[in-house]
Amino acid sequence: MEMCLGSSYPAIARSTSRLTPLAVLLAFFLVFSSLTYTEAYDSLDPNGNITIKWDVMQWTPDGYVAVVTIFNFQQYRHIQTPGWTLGWTWAKKEVIWSMVGAQTTEQGDCSRFKGNIPHCCKKDPTVVDLLPGTPYNMQIANCCKGGVISSWVQDPANAASSFQLSVGQAGTTNKTVRVPKNFTLRAPGPGYTCGIAKIVKPTKFISQDGRRTTQALMTWNVTCTYSQFLSQKTPTCCVSLSSFYNDTIVNCPTCTCGCQNNITQPGSCVEGDSPYLASAINGPGKYSYTPLVQCTSHMCPIRVHWHVKLNYKEYWRVKITITNFNYRMNYTQWNLVVQHPNFDNLTQIFSFNYKSLTPYGAINDTAMLWGIKYYNDLLMAAGPFGNVQSELLFRKDSSTFTFQKGWAFPRRIYFNGDNCVMPPPDAYPWLPNASPRSVGPLLLPVMVFLATLACLLVYV
Ligand SMILES: *[C@@H]1O[C@H](CO)[C@@H](O)[C@H](O)[C@H]1NC(C)=O
Ligand SMILES: *[C@@H]1O[C@H](CO)[C@@H](O)[C@H](O)[C@H]1NC(C)=O
Ligand SMILES: *[C@@H]1O[C@H](CO)[C@@H](O)[C@H](O)[C@H]1NC(C)=O
Ligand SMILES: *[C@@H]1O[C@H](CO)[C@@H](O)[C@H](O)[C@H]1NC(C)=O
Ligand SMILES: *[C@@H]1O[C@H](CO)[C@@H](O)[C@H](O)[C@H]1NC(C)=O
Ligand SMILES: *[C@@H]1O[C@H](CO)[C@@H](O)[C@H](O)[C@H]1NC(C)=O
Ligand SMILES: *[C@@H]1O[C@H](CO)[C@@H](O)[C@H](O)[C@H]1NC(C)=O
Ligand SMILES: *[C@@H]1O[C@H](CO)[C@@H](O)[C@H](O)[C@H]1NC(C)=O
Ligand SMILES: *[C@@H]1O[C@H](CO)[C@@H](O)[C@H](O)[C@H]1NC(C)=O
Numbered sequence: 001m002e003m004c005l006g007s008s009y010p011a012i013a014r015s016t017s018r019l020t021p022l023a024v025l026l027a028f029f030l031v032f033s034s035l036t037y038t039e040a041y042d043s044l045d046p047n048g049n050i051t052i053k054w055d056v057m058q059w060t061p062d063g064y065v066a067v068v069t070i071f072n073f074q075q076y077r078h079i080q081t082p083g084w085t086l087g088w089t090w091a092k093k094e095v096i097w098s099m100v101g102a103q104t105t106e107q108g109d110c111s112r113f114k115g116n117i118p119h120c121c122k123k124d125p126t127v128v129d130l131l132p133g134t135p136y137n138m139q140i141a142n143c144c145k146g147g148v149i150s151s152w153v154q155d156p157a158n159a160a161s162s163f164q165l166s167v168g169q170a171g172t173t174n175k176t177v178r179v180p181k182n183f184t185l186r187a188p189g190p191g192y193t194c195g196i197a198k199i200v201k202p203t204k205f206i207s208q209d210g211r212r213t214t215q216a217l218m219t220w221n222v223t224c225t226y227s228q229f230l231s232q233k234t235p236t237c238c239v240s241l242s243s244f245y246n247d248t249i250v251n252c253p254t255c256t257c258g259c260q261n262n263i264t265q266p267g268s269c270v271e272g273d274s275p276y277l278a279s280a281i282n283g284p285g286k287y288s289y290t291p292l293v294q295c296t297s298h299m300c301p302i303r304v305h306w307h308v309k310l311n312y313k314e315y316w317r318v319k320i321t322i323t324n325f326n327y328r329m330n331y332t333q334w335n336l337v338v339q340h341p342n343f344d345n346l347t348q349i350f351s352f353n354y355k356s357l358t359p360y361g362a363i364n365d366t367a368m369l370w371g372i373k374y375y376n377d378l379l380m381a382a383g384p385f386g387n388v389q390s391e392l393l394f395r396k397d398s399s400t401f402t403f404q405k406g407w408a409f410p411r412r413i414y415f416n417g418d419n420c421v422m423p424p425p426d427a428y429p430w431l432p433n434a435s436p437r438s439v440g441p442l443l444l445p446v447m448v449f450l451a452t453l454a455c456l457l458v459y460v
Contacts, residue, residue, distance in 0.1 A: 042226070044337060044359050044366055044414070048074035050185060050192065050224045052086070055203050055216035056177070063094065063170035064177065064217070069142065069162040070185075072149045075357060076335050076368050077226060077417030082289070083147015084161065085186040087126045091178035094170045096120040101134075101143025102127050102163030118168065124182070129161060140164050147188070151417075153355050153368050154335060174218045185224045188289065191231030194224040228418050234258060236291070237420035238300045239413050243308035245403060246429035252298035256421045260295055269295035270327065272382070281327045291326040294382050301326035302415050304336065308408045309391065315347060316401070316408070317393050320369070322415065324379050324386035331379040334388075335370040337414040341407075343367045345395040351376060352390040365411075403431050 042048055051071045058065040070084065085105075095118040096104065108122030129147035130138065138144075142162040150158040171177035183194035202216040238252035260269060270280045272294050280292060291301040303323045310317040320338075324331060336352075343356060344364040357366045369390065371377030376388045401407075406428035413420040 042417075044339070044357060044412075045075045045077075045417075046359060048077065048226070050074065050226075052183065052185070052194070052222040052224065053203065054179075054197070054220050054222075056174075056218040057164075057216060059172045059217065060166065060168070061172070063097075063167040063172060065164065065166045067140070067162060067164050069160055070149065072152060072159045074151055074226070074417070075153045076151050076337050076414065078151040078154065078333055078335070079147065079149040079187040080332050080416075081146060081148055082188050083129050083145075084149065085126060085128055085147070085184075085188055087124060087182075087184040087186075088180040089124045089182040090180055092170065094180075095168045096125060097166040097168045099127075099166075100138060100164040101140040102129050102165075104128075119165075127163065129163070148332070150333060151335065153357070154333060154353075154370050177218060179220050183222045183224070189231060191226050191228070192224040193227065193230065194222050197222045226417070231418070235421045236300060236418055237302040237304065237413075237415040238298050239410070239420045239422045240303060240305045241307075241409050241423060241428060242305070243403075243408065243429045244310060245308070245431055248429045250423045250427050250429060252296075252300060252303055253421060253423055254297045256298040257293075257300035260297075260299060269293050269299060271295050277327070286328070289328065292328045294325040294327065296325060300421075301329065302331075302420070304413050304415060304420050306410055306413075308403070311403070315393055315395055317391060318408075319389065319391050320352075321387055321389045322379060325382050327382045330381050331416065333370065333377055334379045334416055335368055337366065337368050337412075337417070338410050339366045339412040340410045341365045341400060342394040342397070345397050346392060347395045348393040350391045352388075 051073060053069045053071065055067045055069075056064045057067055068086075070086065072078065095110070095113075097116070098119050104120040104122065104125045104127050106122060106126065107118075107120055108125075110117050110121040113121070130144040131146045132144055134144040140162055142160050145158070145161060147161070148158075149161050150156075152159050179197040179199065181196070183197065185192040185194055197220040199218070199220045202219045204213050204215045206213050235257050238256040240252050241250040242248070258268065270277055270292065274280070285292070293299055293301050296303075301324065303325065305319075305321040305323065307319040307321070308316070309319045320336070322334070322336065337357065343366065346354070346356075346367065349369070351372065352369045353372060355368050356364055357368050358364055359366060371379070371388060379388050380386050406425055409428055410422075413422070
């Protein structure tokens with residue numbers, strides 16, 4: 001389905017000027033459906049989810065001890081500083097006697113207790129991770145990373161986060177325990193929706209030497225999925241394009257992520273050379289993580305620039321630059337997902353890590369790129385150091401390679417798992433003396449119609 005969008009969409013938009021009203025309508029439908037599609041379900045990571053697993057390890061006189069583990073099964077979406085926040089609602093009158101490796105943000109009203117005071121008495125506790133450097137006696141494995149969880153591809157060893165809690169006033173057998181309800185996961189903002197907790201087969205633990213297996217007394221799982229639309233209503237990233245064969249630099253579409261409006265929203269952005277820059281960065285909203293962006297025509301916190309740099313006989317070369325326009329965010333462990341048909345012949349990549357993602361099985365056109373540890377895995381806040389760059393060398397496959405029709409430009413780019421808005425295909429830099437009317441006038445609407453029909457069939 002995505003291939004069908006990928007190949008027909010540029011062809012349509014490039015020739016909008018000459019299309020029949022029917023084709024325009026169909027093209028509109030295609031564009032519209034590709035947008036909703038991106039927001040609702042991620043075709044590049046169809047199984048991506050965060051699974052929260054509760055393992056009851058021990059019954060206590062008034063409840064149980066459980067180890068809770070948050071697994072990030074998403075290929076390229078990570079949780080960066082200031083980390084995850086997990087909440088739920090107890091089904092009965094449970095309290096948390098103690099926690100190891102995490103803490104609740106509020107204790108709540110424990111006034112009915114004498115002597116031992118619980119860690120938390122709230123009906124709907126909110127839990128956060130502890131910070132690195134927590135004393136050893138307050139740690140368990142996989143805890144205390146300030147709520148940061150890597151993506152599955154980038155660092156599978158750090159793609160989970162755990163804590164332990166002792167629950168009181170709960171059931172003490174697998175018949176009387178009630179699973180908590182209404183799980184919420186913030187990372188740290190909205191975007192995730194969690195399902196209900198399902199009782200599953202108890203987890204089996206294999207000892208270090210592999211000679212003994214133990215198991216949890218009871219286990220339940222909760223699955224949370226991400227939607228960019230829930231996370232933020234406007235885009236946060238855009239793509240600009242240039243090439244060696246045309247002087248035009250195609251900038252991000254104007255107002256992609258917002259518009260500069262000095263009248264209704266003064267201070268919606270700051271000029272890079274403004275004397276008030278420092279006070280604006282430390283001004284209201286400093287801890288809210290709402291972006292404070294440098295004034296640009298697109299107003300996006302992140303811009304990805306794709307430059308078609310060189311043409312060799314058997315290879316061609318691309319330069320990618322990611323620029324941070326947000327004064328309030330250092331992006332740690334950032335990543336980029338890029339879709340381009342030539343990724344199956346990527347020969348060399350400089351100064352970024354690379355892994356191919358194959359969401360469609362055999363079709364190898366999607367790559368995940370991320371920074372090299374201690375070198376460029378930190379994308380600094382806006383300013384002179386707020387960018388990272390890489391060059392990619394592709395081997396030409398004579399059956400597909402062309403500089404015509406914007407083929408050399410990416411089909412889709414994600415930054416940290418969020419879609420980056422591309423310029424409209426009819427604005428792409430053209431080859432000299434190539435016009436967008438390179439397809440026969442009659443053939444094109446027919447092709448558009450067939451492609452649309454194929455897409456419609458898949459959608460319905
Ligand atoms: C969550 O992701 C894992 C790993 O990709 C997958 O096995 C599991 O089926 C997914 N769960 C759901 C409910 O999609
Ligand atoms: C509870 O434990 C009993 C016996 O140990 C087992 O047969 C039953 O399947 C368990 N029920 C659940 C919901 O785990
Ligand atoms: C769970 O959330 C829903 C919707 O937010 C609410 O209607 C319901 O009362 C909540 N359940 C509990 C047990 O808090
Ligand atoms: C529950 O979650 C664990 C860890 O993510 C996973 O290994 C297990 O397969 C899940 N069980 C079910 C039934 O989804
Ligand atoms: C907003 O102010 C900036 C500089 O202060 C100026 O460059 C820009 O044109 C103004 N935009 C509008 C819409 O007035
Ligand atoms: C980003 O990192 C630099 C250097 O570590 C630090 O000086 C700066 O305050 C950080 N900015 C933000 C917004 O966290
Ligand atoms: C995809 O192509 C790249 C570059 O040729 C190659 O290194 C990688 O192994 C391929 N991946 C798969 C899953 O075929
Ligand atoms: C490009 O990759 C495809 C799939 O891996 C392979 O069949 C083809 O021979 C490669 N082309 C070149 C020129 O390396
Ligand atoms: C470069 O591309 C632009 C479209 O972005 C086009 O208007 C212009 O004519 C092209 N320049 C040349 C020299 O072909």
